Amino acid sequence: MLDVDRLxxxxxxxxxSGLLSGSDFWHTAPVExxxxxxxxxxxxxxxxxxxxxxxxxxxxxxxxxxxxxPTASALASSWNPDLVHEVGRALGREAxxxxxxxxxxxxxxxxxxxxxxxxxxxxxxxxxxxxEMGAAMVNGIQSExxxxxxxxxAANNQESDRLRVSAEIDERTLREIYLPAFERVVTAADPxxxxxxxxxxxxxxxxxxHWLLSDVLREEWNWNGVVVSDWGAVHDRxxxxxxxxxxxxxxxxxGSPRAIVDAVNDGTLDEATVDRSVxxxxxxxxxxxxxxxxxxxxxxxxxxxxxxxxxxxxxxxLKNEKGTxxxxxxxxGVIGEFARTPRFQGAGSxxxxxxxxxxxxxxxxxxxxxxxxxxxxxYALSDETDxxxxxxxxxxxxxxxxxxxxxxxxxxxxxxxxFDRTHLEIPGNQAALLDAIADVNTDVVVVLVNGSVVRISDxxxxxxxxxxxxxxxxASGGAISDVLTGAVNPSGxxxxxxxxxxxxxxxxxxxxxxxxxxxxxEGVFVGYRAHDQLRQDVTFPFGHGLSYTTFELSDLEVxxxxxxxxxxLTAEVxxxxxxxxxxxGSEVIQVYVGxxxxxxxxxxxxxxxxxxxxxxxxxxxxVKLDLGQRAFSFWSETLERWAVEAGEFTISVGHSSxxxxxxxxxxxxxxSLEPPLSGxxxxxxxxxxxxxxRLLDKAVPDTSLLKDEGMIQVIGTMPMATLAAFPxxxxxxxxxxxxxxxxxxxxxxxxxxxxxxxx
Ligand code: BGC
Numbered sequence: 001m002l003d004v005d006r007l008x009x010x011x012x013x014x015x016x017s018g019l020l021s022g023s024d025f026w027h028t029a030p031v032e033x034x035x036x037x038x039x040x041x042x043x044x045x046x047x048x049x050x051x052x053x054x055x056x057x058x059x060x061x062x063x064x065x066x067x068x069x070p071t072a073s074a075l076a077s078s079w080n081p082d083l084v085h086e087v088g089r090a091l092g093r094e095a096x097x098x099x100x101x102x103x104x105x106x107x108x109x110x111x112x113x114x115x116x117x118x119x120x121x122x123x124x125x126x127x128x129x130x131x132e133m134g135a136a137m138v139n140g141i142q143s144e145x146x147x148x149x150x151x152x153x154a155a156n157n158q159e160s161d162r163l164r165v166s167a168e169i170d171e172r173t174l175r176e177i178y179l180p181a182f183e184r185v186v187t188a189a190d191p192x193x194x195x196x197x198x199x200x201x202x203x204x205x206x207x208x209x210h211w212l213l214s215d216v217l218r219e220e221w222n223w224n225g226v227v228v229s230d231w232g233a234v235h236d237r238x239x240x241x242x243x244x245x246x247x248x249x250x251x252x253x254x255g256s257p258r259a260i261v262d263a264v265n266d267g268t269l270d271e272a273t274v275d276r277s278v279x280x281x282x283x284x285x286x287x288x289x290x291x292x293x294x295x296x297x298x299x300x301x302x303x304x305x306x307x308x309x310x311x312x313x314x315x316x317x318l319k320n321e322k323g324t325x326x327x328x329x330x331x332x333g334v335i336g337e338f339a340r341t342p343r344f345q346g347a348g349s350x351x352x353x354x355x356x357x358x359x360x361x362x363x364x365x366x367x368x369x370x371x372x373x374x375x376x377x378x379y380a381l382s383d384e385t386d387x388x389x390x391x392x393x394x395x396x397x398x399x400x401x402x403x404x405x406x407x408x409x410x411x412x413x414x415x416x417x418x419f420d421r422t423h424l425e426i427p428g429n430q431a432a433l434l435d436a437i438a439d440v441n442t443d444v445v446v447v448l449v450n451g452s453v454v455r456i457s458d459x460x461x462x463x464x465x466x467x468x469x470x471x472x473x474x475a476s477g478g479a480i481s482d483v484l485t486g487a488v489n490p491s492g493x494x495x496x497x498x499x500x501x502x503x504x505x506x507x508x509x510x511x512x513x514x515x516x517x518x519x520x521x522e523g524v525f526v527g528y529r530a531h532d533q534l535r536q537d538v539t540f541p542f543g544h545g546l547s548y549t550t551f552e553l554s555d556l557e558v559x560x561x562x563x564x565x566x567x568x569l570t571a572e573v574x575x576x577x578x579x580x581x582x583x584x585g586s587e588v589i590q591v592y593v594g595x596x597x598x599x600x601x602x603x604x605x606x607x608x609x610x611x612x613x614x615x616x617x618x619x620x621x622x623v624k625l626d627l628g629q630r631a632f633s634f635w636s637e638t639l640e641r642w643a644v645e646a647g648e649f650t651i652s653v654g655h656s657s658x659x660x661x662x663x664x665x666x667x668x669x670x671x672s673l674e675p676p677l678s679g680x681x682x683x684x685x686x687x688x689x690x691x692x693x694r695l696l697d698k699a700v701p702d703t704s705l706l707k708d709e710g711m712i713q714v715i716g717t718m719p720m721a722t723l724a725a726f727p728x729x730x731x732x733x734x735x736x737x738x739x740x741x742x743x744x745x746x747x748x749x750x751x752x753x754x755x756x757x758x759x
Contacts, residue, residue, distance in 0.1 A: 088140020348417025
């Protein structure tokens with residue numbers, strides 16, 4: 001067992017600097033002289049990418065066979081943290097077998113725009129759901145004695161200019177939207193490592209961002225793991241170290257270690273800072289070595305079956321009219337090249353070399369019988385032009401069969417790490433094919449295969465059934481067949497909104513930015529938070545998903561305990577859920593909180609709790625969900641802390657963000673957030689306060705314009721100190737000072753802060 005303290009005294013400065021730099025694309029640096037071995041890390045979020053020979057960070061060179069589990073956009077749609085935990089465990093087992101100590105995932109960045117090329121690797125547009133999924137995955141991976149690396153910290157929400165762009169975000173938006181998923185993972189799952197992002201945040205490289213890497217991540221969230229750089233994210237090694245970045249990957253040799261040594265030698269970097277990071281890296285190495293198991297193994301077949309179960313639970317049944325699904329008796333025409341050449345994962349650093357791949361067409365034939373299923377490719381994946389013969393064959397097939405199952409979606413060239421999309425459309429030849437098929441057959445089931453949302457508003461009304469399968473991993477072919485045939489009752493729910501138009505996305509005006517900056521001008525109004533505030537129609541809302549059965553929610557009860565004063569407000573939300581249909585199924589009970597009246601602009605409602613319940617037909621269960629104080633809070637820019645405003649809050653419970661049959665209003669008591677009255681407070685603010693009004697009315701004559709309703713409307717937004725300088729109002733500076741003193745004395749508060757003189 002390595003003794004970190006002893007080693008620290010034995011290492012030379014050169015060796016310490018080496019330890020903070022890694023030795024190659026995937027390993028830390030060993031120090032053979034002292035018996036410190038190297039440990040290996042490997043991508044990625046939904047499957048291992050262990051490269052034993054040539055190495056790269058974009059998935060070009062060979063990697064060992066590994067189970068390709070559903071991508072994050074799919075897994076999040078399961079709304080089932082237990083399932084994600086199981087997938088995490090399986091990832092951990094595979095990592096262990098290959099001697100991987102740190103798995104580079106999950107990615108919990110928020111889907112700010114549906115155009116982000118890497119959205120398939122991220123969970124959701126919602127921070128709460130992302131955090132729950134991320135924490136479950138990290139806990140799963142680490143339960144096998146393998147570290148996770150939650151990434152990319154922070155505000156890495158686009159691929160365009162990803163190494164240089166500065167994400168310009170106000171603190172409230174960071175705190176409420178872009179940091180909470182990381183916060184949840186860090187505080188609930190204690191990841192061994194956190195990977196910093198490539199981009200800048202408000203002008204500072206994430207790798208050199210002291211506030212992010214030290215103040216927030218370590219001090220506030222009380223975490224002491226290793227911060228690793230994204231691959232190539234470090235630009236100034238000493239500055240990054242100072243900011244809290246411990247381990248640079250891949251190493252820039254010999255430049256980076258040299259830079260650390262030079263900075264210490266010329267006195268610009270304290271060696272204690274180096275030691276602090278070395279201690280963390282050594283602890284990581286030690287912890288990893290302790291848990292290494294050369295005999296570790298895993299069963300590929302078992303993992304494939306888990307991948308299939310996870311993919312099936314991630315499929316979202318968007319629409320199902322006339323009971324089109326599950327497929328009944330009768331002939332089925334499977335149309336679309338994706339049924340024969342499945343797309344099941346995205347490209348880039350997360351690309352896995354799968355152990356096996358299920359072909360949807362084969363799986364459907366196995367399920368339904370060869371004789372019932374005919375196939376036509378309908379389009380070619382390599383060519384976007386409308387190939388008349390392929391369409392004609394497909395239309396002929398559509399005419400001849402009872403039901404059509406048509407696979408459409410995004411080819412690999414449309415979305416990947418490294419670039420963003422510029423539109424939400426599926427290829428034109430696929431859209432044209434769909435039109436042609438819907439013209440000749442009224443029973444068309446559309447199977448969507450895509451990593452992030454596509455626009456379906458043009459054709460959704462012309463087909464009776466649609467399933468969204470995302471990029472469901474190597475077993476998605478079997479999973480799709482399970483859902484279409486009814487072997488599995490779909491229970492996925494959308495983790496991102498399907499907008500009617502790209503232009504309805506709130507980031508549209510500011511994506512992907514220009515001149516090296518991207519302004520997050522929409523603030524906290526991201527995803528459904530914006531669609532709801534703008535009262536926009538959506539094609540399908542966040543949280544939506546159907547089942548082959550039906551559910552009823554009833555008897556909502558909300559019980560508040562604790563208090564804001566004591567910082568321990570909680571609410572227990574209880575509801576009955578009943579399976580009112582005829583087959584077993586799972587419902588996702590979603591709880592949203594909205595502040596009815598707030599001094600800051602807040603979204604109408606935000607997801608704050610959810611639970612998935614499996615019920616047999618006719619069965620019912622009382623589901624209880626807890627909300628902590630944070631569920632009611634916003635980040636106050638003036639107080640620089642989380643704050644709850646007294647008043648009414650609406651708790652809504654239902655099936656999606658737009659289908660919330662149960663609501664209850666609760667009253668929350670909380671200390672006032674208003675700053676003490678001062679000369680900088682406006683006339684309106686003085687008048688809004690009962691004591692302020694009383695004091696003012698007593699102090700100024702009845703003839704003063706400060707008492708005249710019409711005048712108050714006009715000058716009410718002016719600070720009292722400004723009004724005190726105006727002649728004829730009956731107010732002067734000495735009198736104002738007396739008013740402030742009496743107000744503060746009566747309220748037992750220190751006098752409010754006056755504006756600082758300028759110049
Ligand atoms: C990606 C990371 C990945 C790393 C190593 C980078 O380009 O952004 O997510 O873990 O490469 O492959």
